[in-house]
Amino acid sequence: MGQQETVATSLADAVREGIGAALAQVDADLARRYPGDPGTRQPVHTVYVPGDVFAAGTLRSWGDQALAALDEHAPDAGALAAVLGIPDALAADVHDRVRAKLTREPVEDLRIDFEDGYGPRPDAEEDEAAARAAALVAAAYREGTAAPYMGIRMKCMEAAVRDRGIRTLDIFLTGLMAAGGLPEGLVLTLPKVTYAEQVTAMVRLLEAFEKEHGLEAGRIGFEIQIETTQSILGADGRATVARMIEAAEGRATSLHYGTFDYSASCGVSAAHQSLDHPVADHAKAVMQVAAAGTGVRLSDGSTNVLPVGPTEQVHAAWRLHHGLVRRSLARAYYQGWDMHPAHLPTRYAAVYTFYREGLEQAAARLAAYVAKAGGDVMDEPATAKALSGYLLRGLDCGAVDTAEVARLTGLTRADLDALAGRPAATA
Numbered sequence: 001m002g003q004q005e006t007v008a009t010s011l012a013d014a015v016r017e018g019i020g021a022a023l024a025q026v027d028a029d030l031a032r033r034y035p036g037d038p039g040t041r042q043p044v045h046t047v048y049v050p051g052d053v054f055a056a057g058t059l060r061s062w063g064d065q066a067l068a069a070l071d072e073h074a075p076d077a078g079a080l081a082a083v084l085g086i087p088d089a090l091a092a093d094v095h096d097r098v099r100a101k102l103t104r105e106p107v108e109d110l111r112i113d114f115e116d117g118y119g120p121r122p123d124a125e126e127d128e129a130a131a132r133a134a135a136l137v138a139a140a141y142r143e144g145t146a147a148p149y150m151g152i153r154m155k156c157m158e159a160a161v162r163d164r165g166i167r168t169l170d171i172f173l174t175g176l177m178a179a180g181g182l183p184e185g186l187v188l189t190l191p192k193v194t195y196a197e198q199v200t201a202m203v204r205l206l207e208a209f210e211k212e213h214g215l216e217a218g219r220i221g222f223e224i225q226i227e228t229t230q231s232i233l234g235a236d237g238r239a240t241v242a243r244m245i246e247a248a249e250g251r252a253t254s255l256h257y258g259t260f261d262y263s264a265s266c267g268v269s270a271a272h273q274s275l276d277h278p279v280a281d282h283a284k285a286v287m288q289v290a291a292a293g294t295g296v297r298l299s300d301g302s303t304n305v306l307p308v309g310p311t312e313q314v315h316a317a318w319r320l321h322h323g324l325v326r327r328s329l330a331r332a333y334y335q336g337w338d339m340h341p342a343h344l345p346t347r348y349a350a351v352y353t354f355y356r357e358g359l360e361q362a363a364a365r366l367a368a369y370v371a372k373a374g375g376d377v378m379d380e381p382a383t384a385k386a387l388s389g390y391l392l393r394g395l396d397c398g399a400v401d402t403a404e405v406a407r408l409t410g411l412t413r414a415d416l417d418a419l420a421g422r423p424a425a426t427a
Contacts, residue, residue: 038422275303
């Protein structure tokens with residue numbers, strides 16, 4: 001009694017040690033390729049504004065236009081709930097949160113577009129627009145009026161526009177450095193990628209810029225837009241998107257699905273190009289599996305049906321947009337593109353409803369898991385990770401509040417981060 005009982009084994013320590021040595025490279029490879037969630041806030045959307053349209057007041061203008069659309073076409077909680085099918089119990093809270101969001105922070109992620117939304121221009125004109133964009137972004141961060149994330153979409157690495165895209169990126173980044181340095185919320189987007197080698201070229205470009213300015217290696221990351229069939233399935237029959245993530249050498253921050261370019265490249269007619277088309281679902285499923293565990297986030301695309309015109313037409317566009325956003329959220333695409341200020345009310349209404357309607361159930365399941373209290377669902381660590389991630393995303397976007405999550409779960413933000421497998425929370 002009181003002494004540890006000896007159990008019999010058959011394998012010598014050398015066997016275990018040999019297996020450990022044999023798998024050491026695999027262990028290192030897994031840690032490098034699949035570091036998990038970066039622990040940073042993911043924006044719920046990306047707004048694209050052409051390079052010649054972006055101005056100092058663009059963010060506030062989008063918020064004001066969104067509020068005006070809400071006031072005209074759904075002036076109270078009941079009206080918004082009736083249009084979108086929001087449960088009565090949530091209607092007032094969601095409506096109030098949407099209005100507050102549009103007033104406080106209407107845009108979470110802004111991309112100044114020098115690609116499709118800008119088009120070909122004389123070099124001098126694009127040079128001037130790129131330099132102006134840098135000055136405006138730097139001023140916005142300096143004055144506290146910036147979106148949490150801001151940056152540009154350059155032209156792609158295809159031969160016809162490669163030099164122009166590189167020059168625009170160089171002008172923009174150089175302008176930011178001259179104005180005080182790169183902001184923490186800087187995001188760059190590389191569009192129309194077809195070969196992993198184009199991603200490698202972007203890495204080399206950013207390495208050269210970092211070296212020139214004495215920046216920390218790896219300081220500048222970028223998004224990869226998945227808009228071509230070659231980015232999903234290569235000529236050799238292999239899935240390309242995973243190779244692109246690898247080619248980014250740790251710099252890829254997210255994969256963004258390009259609805260219309262990808263659909264068109266698959267031969268889908270214009271009337272049927274949508275986020276819920278089967279070709280879109282296939283591409284996004286491949287992206288999802290390729291990115292899982294890598295720390296690379298996912299973003300869905302957009303709808304081009306704009307909420308403009310008479311109220312009946314606006315309501316129809318709102319219902320379409322709201323339904324597509326809800327569909328994306330259920331499929332673990334927590335970010336998407338918005339193309340018009342009047343898309344913002346339904347973006348936030350969909351996001352806030354999604355997180356608020358599941359709040360109490362998710363919190364109760366997580367609290368029971370932590371307390372090992374059991375219940376009618378037997379949750380595993382992977383489910384606890386998902387539940388924590390759900391609550392964290394709700395906190396990050398303003399759908400739920402820290403105090404109510406703490407009340408419902410008994411957990412702090414640090415507790416949620418740990419359960420979700422995230423590093424300590426950052427901005």
